[in-house]
Amino acid sequence: xxxxxxxxxxxxxxxxxxxxxxxxxxxxxxxxxxxxxxxxxxxxxxxxxxxxxxxxxxxxxxxxxxxxxxxxxxxxxxxxxxxxxxxxxxxxxxxxxxxxxxxxxxxxxxxxxxxxxxxxxxxxxxxxxxxxxxxxxxxxxxxxxxxxxxxxxxxxxxxxxxxxxxxxxxxxxxxxxxxxxxxxxxxxxxxxxxxxxxxxxxxxxxxxxxxxxxx
Numbered sequence: 001x002x003x004x005x006x007x008x009x010x011x012x013x014x015x016x017x018x019x020x021x022x023x024x025x026x027x028x029x030x031x032x033x034x035x036x037x038x039x040x041x042x043x044x045x046x047x048x049x050x051x052x053x054x055x056x057x058x059x060x061x062x063x064x065x066x067x068x069x070x071x072x073x074x075x076x077x078x079x080x081x082x083x084x085x086x087x088x089x090x091x092x093x094x095x096x097x098x099x100x101x102x103x104x105x106x107x108x109x110x111x112x113x114x115x116x117x118x119x120x121x122x123x124x125x126x127x128x129x130x131x132x133x134x135x136x137x138x139x140x141x142x143x144x145x146x147x148x149x150x151x152x153x154x155x156x157x158x159x160x161x162x163x164x165x166x167x168x169x170x171x172x173x174x175x176x177x178x179x180x181x182x183x184x185x186x187x188x189x190x191x192x193x194x195x196x197x198x199x200x201x202x203x204x205x206x207x208x209x210x211x212x213x214x215x
Contacts (some may be wrong), residue, residue, distance in 0.1 A: 001210070003185045003202055004063045009044075010211055011187065012044060015149060016043070016106055019047065021106040022101060022105060023043075023073060023074070023081050023209070024048060025099075026068060026070055026101045027040060027042060027043070027070065030068045031086055033097075036186060040067060040068060041074065041161075041204075042070070042204070043069045044204065045203055045204045047116075048203055048207075049071055049075050049133070050078065052131075053074070053076075053148060054077060055078070056130055057078060057079075057080055058078060058080065058130030059077060059080065059083050059132045060084055060086075060128060060131075061076070061085040061132070062074050062085075062086050062122075062127070063075065063085065063086070063087040063132075063133045064133070064135065064136045064144050064148075065088070065089060065118075065135035065136030065161075066088065066094070066098055066113065067089065067135070068098060068101070069095055069097070069101050069102060071104055071133060071135065072098075072102070072111060073101065073107065073111075075133060075155050076110055084110055085110055085111045085126065086112045086127070087111065088115075088118045088136075089113075089114075089115060090115070090116060090117055090136075095115050117159065118144065119143060122144070123153075125151070128151055128152070129153065130157070131157050132148045132156075132157070132158065133161070134148075134150055134160040135161040138162065138165075138179055139179075139182055140185075141160060142189055145189070147186055147214070149213070153212070154213065154214065157195060157209055157210065157211050157212070158209075158210045159207055159209050159210075160210075161206070162206060163206040163208040164205050165206070166205060168180045169183060169206075171213070187208060193210070194214075195213065196210040197210070197213055198211070
């Protein structure tokens with residue numbers, strides 16, 4: 001995920017608002033107690049998600065892939081007064097840590113955690129979303145995109161994380177690498193979708209933002 005030098009990354013973070021104390025504590029707890037802590041959005045990406053959400057001022061957000069809840073708490077910062085964020089994760093072992101930090105947040109009444117298979121949960125959700133943030137199992141990225149597309153408002157956004165795949169998207173694909181071709185196909189799918197306008201931002205491991213312009 002390291003696309004710029006540590007020195008430059010440090011400078012960027014020094015000139016970015018600090019993460020709230022709750023998020024700092026969640027970040028620390030994740031790195032100490034949870035497997036694969038690099039999956040957490042973290043300070044810089046978290047402030048980016050918060051800023052996007054505040055610019056869009058959404059009423060409804062859907063997050064696919066909660067992990068320990070860091071990105072959900074960041075996105076919730078921009079919700080309108082009557083706003084709601086639904087976040088889905090399949091790992092029930094993380095439920096306690098997620099809910100613990102949601103409960104400590106000023107946005108707790110706006111966040112709904114659902115534990116289970118997003119492929120089964122999404123079709124049951126009767127909501128229309130301003131933002132969908134996808135950060136779950138990569139093999140289903142295209143499926144998630146197709147499942148949520150009709151639930152996104154015209155002018156709404158589908159944001160997909162990890163689309164640079166640690167830089168592997170521009171490297172030769174190794175014979176035993178099953179994940180990189182999936183990411184390459186997904187990125188091409190969005191690029192070729194005339195129903196959206198899109199931009200791929202090299203933030204952390206890459207965020208592909210697709211803005212829906214027609215059904």
